[in-house]
Amino acid sequence: MLFLTQHHVDDRRARGFEESNLYSQPSVDRLQQAKEISAEIEKAFLGVRLGDGVGLFEGQALDDYESEEEQKRKRERDEKEDWRRIEAKHLNACHSSLSFFDPLGMRFHLPAFICCELRGEYQMGLDISLSGLDDWKRSKLTLLSPAQKAVVANFLEFLAQDVDSEFSRPAIERDLIEFWLDRDQPGQNKSLDANA
Numbered sequence: 001m002l003f004l005t006q007h008h009v010d011d012r013r014a015r016g017f018e019e020s021n022l023y024s025q026p027s028v029d030r031l032q033q034a035k036e037i038s039a040e041i042e043k044a045f046l047g048v049r050l051g052d053g054v055g056l057f058e059g060q061a062l063d064d065y066e067s068e069e070e071q072k073r074k075r076e077r078d079e080k081e082d083w084r085r086i087e088a089k090h091l092n093a094c095h096s097s098l099s100f101f102d103p104l105g106m107r108f109h110l111p112a113f114i115c116c117e118l119r120g121e122y123q124m125g126l127d128i129s130l131s132g133l134d135d136w137k138r139s140k141l142t143l144l145s146p147a148q149k150a151v152v153a154n155f156l157e158f159l160a161q162d163v164d165s166e167f168s169r170p171a172i173e174r175d176l177i178e179f180w181l182d183r184d185q186p187g188q189n190k191s192l193d194a195n196a
Contacts, residue, residue, distance in 0.1 A: 049108065056079070088116045092124065095122075103143040110152070131172040132168075133178075
């Protein structure tokens with residue numbers, strides 16, 4: 001995403017930028033919005049555990065066609081209790097695991113990927129993984145609660161506003177209407193209803 005995150009501000013400050021040049025108002029607004037969405041994500045996914053789901057390193061082993069023995073070894077390294085402990089460097093290194101998660105694995109890891117993206121630390125972009133939903137992609141999202149789908153929808157609306165999402169914006173907007181937004185749910189953002 002091309003918006004100024006706290007990470008970028010801290011980096012600029014460490015490199016000696018003048019305080020007046022650290023921020024621009026649109027970026028400050030997006031940074032605040034990103035923080036609010038991160039807080040919503042954390043609340044909606046609090047307490048979610050991996051259980052028997054496919055783990056991050058295990059998913060990477062599946063992508064790399066590694067042996068079952070190696071997949072089990074990689075799974076031992078996987079975080080299983082608290083998605084907030086997963087480091088950005090591991091999410092970036094194992095980005096293809098998004099294609100290999102089962103519903104349990106997706107529910108556990110999705111908030112980690114989203115929050116990493118919102119901090120400006122995810123290098124791959126989630127627009128492709130969370131849009132253009134076909135039956136296969138939707139099958140991985142079946143365990144999300146209505147509240148979890150709602151906060152992911154808020155993230156996708158935020159993502160669709162980013163200049164970097166021009167290519168994926170039509171798919172994001174279609175999927176928001178067809179899958180992510182529950183129009184009957186109170187408090188749900190209805191900003192795309194006019195486009196339906």
